[in-house]
Amino acid sequence: xxxxxxxxxxxxxxxxxxxxxxxxxxxxxxxxxxxxxxxxxxxxxxxxxxxxxxxxxxxxxxxxxxxxxxxxxxxxxxxxxxxxxxxxxxxxxxxxxxxxxxxxxxxxxxx
Numbered sequence: 668x669x670x671x672x673x674x675x676x677x678x679x680x681x682x683x684x685x686x687x688x689x690x691x692x693x694x695x696x697x698x699x700x701x702x703x704x705x706x707x708x709x710x711x712x713x714x715x716x717x718x719x720x721x722x723x724x725x726x727x728x729x730x731x732x733x734x735x736x737x738x739x740x741x742x743x744x745x746x747x748x749x750x751x752x753x754x755x756x757x758x759x760x761x762x763x764x765x766x767x768x769x770x771x772x773x774x775x776x777x778x
Contacts, residue, residue, distance in 0.1 A: 669725075669736055669738075670729050671728050671729035671730070671735075672729075672730065673725060673727055674707045674710070674725070674727070674728060675715075675724070675725055675726070677708055678708055678712055679693075680712075680715075682694050684698040689762050689763075689766060690703045690704075690758065691708075691709055691712050691713070692704065705728075706735065706754075706761070707727075707728035707735060707753075708726075709762070709765055710735060710737060710768075711725075711726040713766060713768075714726065714737070717766075717769040717773060718739065718772065718773055718776075719742070719777070721742040722741050722776065723738070723739065724738070724739050725737075725738045726738075733753065734750055735751060735752070735753060736749075737750075737772075739772050739776060741776040743776075745775070745776040745777070746776070747772050747775050747776055749768075
């Protein structure tokens with residue numbers, strides 16, 4: 668059993684906005700006021716949009732222990748899971764690190 672808030676329950680893809688650096692914002696108003704998604708929803712959105720539509724993706728954020736649990740499974744049954752604490756770094760670096768993580772997961776479950 669996973670402990671934490673399921674990020675898939677908190678993302679509305681129709682209202683999302685991206686900036687030039689690849690950061691994601693919940694609404695246009697958030698983009699204009701520079702209020703990006705929290706780390707849990709950022710990981711979920713980047714994985715969901717970066718992987719194939721058939722892939723199962725879930726991100727859990729345990730706010731008590733401040734741990735993220737990421738689960739991904741391809742249609743072919745290849746799985747990846749990671750549990751870690753959110754990274755402390757400049758936002759632009761964080762977005763790049765999340766994008767790199769998505770590419771590693773994609774290679775891991777599809778190659």
